[in-house]
Amino acid sequence: MARYALRRLPSIALILLLVSAIVFVAIHVLPGNAATLILGEYATPEALRTLEREMGLDRPLVVQYASWIGSVVTGDWGVSLAMKQPVATVVGYRLRNSAFLAAAALAVVIVVGIPLGTLAALRRGQPLDLAIVTATYVGISIPEFVTGLLLLLVLAGPTLHWLPTSGYTELASGVAAWARHLVLPALTLTIVLLAHVVRQTRSGMADVLTAPYIRTARLKGASTRRVVLRHALRNGLLPTITVLALDLGYLMGGIVVVEEVFAYPGLGRLIVYAVQNRDVPLLQMCALVVASVYVLANFAADLAYAWFDPRIRYS
Amino acid sequence: MTFSRRAFLKASGGAAALPLLNPLAVLAQGEKAGGVLRVSVTFGLSTINPIMHISGAEWMATKWMYNNLTRLNAKREPVPDLAESWTAADGAKVWTFKLRQGVRFHSGRELTADDVVTTFTTLLDPKTASPYRGEAGPIDRVEAVDKSTVRFTMKSPFSVFPAVTAVPNARIVAREGLGDLKALASHEFGTGPFKLKEFVPGDRVVVERFGDYFRKGEPYLDGVTLKVFPDPATELAAFRNKEIDLISGLTPDLFSQVATMSGAEALAVAGGTFAAVTLPSDKPPFNDNRVREALKLCVDRTLMLAAINNGQGELGVDHPVSSAYAAYSPLPPRAADIPRARQLMKEAGLGGGVNVKLFAANSPPIRERIAVVLKEMAQPAGFNFDVEVLAYDRYLAQVWNKGAMYVVYYATRPTADAILMKLYHPKEGLDEGRWAPTHANAIRVLDQAREVVDADRQRRLYADFLKTARDEGPFMLPFFANELNGKWSYVRDYRLSPSSSDMILDDVWLAADAPKKKA
């Protein structure tokens, strides 16, 4: 297993390099550059040229890319073209915020979703299953931005005001305040993901529960709980694990609509900002961070496979 | 704290002191101190560099941390800020400003003429690439006559200069801050009533009281927080919950919500901000003035204002000088007249209609709304507009200033000269309507107006130009948007400026019933 892990590392590095190259090329294909965005409708040709020269945007593309790689290797992620702040600081802050949100949402989804899905699979066709299934339908059929707005109006509006409307408080200012700001965006995300995971678990577990080796275990007199925990869960969860790994990546970069609605300072909005302002160094680090999360999450999922299902061999 | 403030007040009867304290306020002095004002906007805040910044939220932030030589009063006339007086010589070609004594930067150092000279030299230096370089006026050189006198020599007479020194990009920056311009993006070197405490680009700016501000006794507030709320609905909810004290840039549709909230006030002031459609006059179909006129006659401006801006505004007659400008001259409103429009189209040989592409950036939203509504309104006269809405970054790269028909958007400027030059002049501005080459006489009127010192003569020249702009100009400008703010009543002595990002907080205070909260 350890050897397998080590063998994967160079390919992970290669993947990240590829991602950064694609991002670099893609953003230069887009019309305009950071200078045009900074000057906006006040640009004059001379001002543009001057600014481009100052930001090093007039150098050949290969030189710009090589120079960026060179500084990254020494740990210098550069300065954001639009914000004029060190990229690492800006991204670090947003990454941490997104991480909190992702962790909160995933925790709920795992703790609640897997048992719910298993329960539904065990009680196939019965009222409990139908209730769970109906709830998941509702959860996945309303888009996050609608759910978010509705939750906002109900829970954070003037009538109830249980929760703050937006933004983010530092953990240092108090755990309670920090947690309260996380609730609404996390809840919005959870609803959709929960539904997805419950359904996948239900589907996977239902399949497995009809498999011969499960029937054998049952015939041998094993209790349902033992059957589920010992045998079914391992294999039934394989598709779920894949989904969770995908979800983690989605959470880190894709929840921009929820971030917009709640004014949550996360990575998603930062990525949109970076693209809109053609802020190459900022975008590169964001892309690599999100890509790394995906890659590492999938890698962990692969390891989990092997652990859960001894039948899977990595030759 | 409060006692020393009283002492300052009594001692501050100095020469050019401006504080607008009324006697009643002095009596309640003790209650005025303290509290943090929380202001919200819906976009912006990428930088706090006063030489380079170009958007409302940023102008607001630097207004609190810096001062200019002059500032504009409610009538948009220049009044003293860092300069206590100024004189013109040689037919408005030489301007001499006398600086106040004893003004301190946040670093403790005293303001001198050198700081002013360095600021303007940096602003005008082509290497700085400041977006506002062209709008500072035809400055030839700046020099320090002595420690507290600065002389500007213009290339040509420029009578409106004292109003121009009030623009956001002419904030006076300490010499030390101008060496390495990178520092200005996240640090400040100002003399303003507030010091920078925290700046998170795209999210918020937090400033705190500067105890040694030259307007003694001010500011009353302990600090100000400016926060970006990208979603107006979230912003309004936060305001309702008193997490925000003042909404800047309140949208017209939410204006009535604020107006009906008990304890809150919705403020509206006539402004000069507008969205207009360019009618490129260098090629068909708009090179024929009959076609331009026809389009202008298609628009029911009252209905457009009602639909797009909820009636919050002032009708326009296709030129950019609203009642918020000192050079304003009223002209009769323009009603829609579809039959006449059709007639004109027929005369121009376009009786069968014409297809034109109309571009609009998707930000701010008013642009696409104008495009969508214009498309419907112009249909009956034979205009078939193919509306294409673009993301702002693509709009900048592919549409802006390239001679197409698109929707422009401009905020209120300090002087009519500034906005007129920007829109019509081929050298000083963009001439986005591609109109100047065929209307050299009109442009000459603009050139003259800025040189003329006699106020009456200047007004007549502008009136002349505005009539031409209305009748033949390359813009369809339906209305000016009011400046709208929402605030709670406990925010006192706040005056909404016709240019809302020109937010003076020197003398604003919070009444006792303001929520006691940390920023």
Place this chain on the structure above:
Amino acid sequence: MRRSPALAVGGLILAIVLVLGVAAPWIVPYPTTEQHMLERLKPPGARFVLGTDQYGRDLLSRTLVGTRPALLLGLGAVALGLTVGVPIGLLAGYAGGRLDDVVMRVVDAMLAFPSLLLALLIITALGASTGHALLAIGVANAPGVARIVRSATLSLREAEFVLAARARGERHLYVMFGEIFPNVLAPVVVEATLRVGFAIVAGASLSFLGLGVQPPTADWGLMIREARQYVFVSPWPLLAPGTALAITIVAFNLFGDGLRDRLGAA
């Protein structure tokens, strides 16, 4: 074979949605771009069955017309994702070894590329439209589909019926598509119908962010984007397209689950 109410109900709703989508241009009471300025933001009434939006356009007409782009985008994007992803996943899971490694590394690279960024770049480069949104969402879907199919295939690679087929001398292609594929069909079908729902939501999200179809086109995500600002004045511009979205996605999911029950029990 178990009777499935989900299949019937889901199928019925889907059929209705499909018919409405196709027939919309002929059955709408008003042209979708026709503005009635004096009747802005009105609640449901006699003249406008679902009310009007901020320009006085009929919400019922706009919602109906918005069905087609939503369906096209959802189905198209998933079809694209499946066409590319299923064969890749089968191949990788079945072959195992180095081929699996190589293929999955490529898939991982595609998967690692943040889908939001991918969509943003595609749309910024090519322009905002339903077609480009479809491309972006389809491309973003493919690697995920491949991964799921691969994981299901991996579990079955050593199953008895597969070994039996190989022992019988069947060719690899047949084993992959003839033996394994029908058995991974269940999770793939569930996945596909869920993904149609997600693709429709993704498309609506892109429009909501201003990255999809542009005004004045009638599109559910775009309608919600515009409705957001007026939600305190009238909730109908939000509720009409929001409900339409919800109904459509529920229908796809019901149908998918019903289909799964049928196939699974077979």
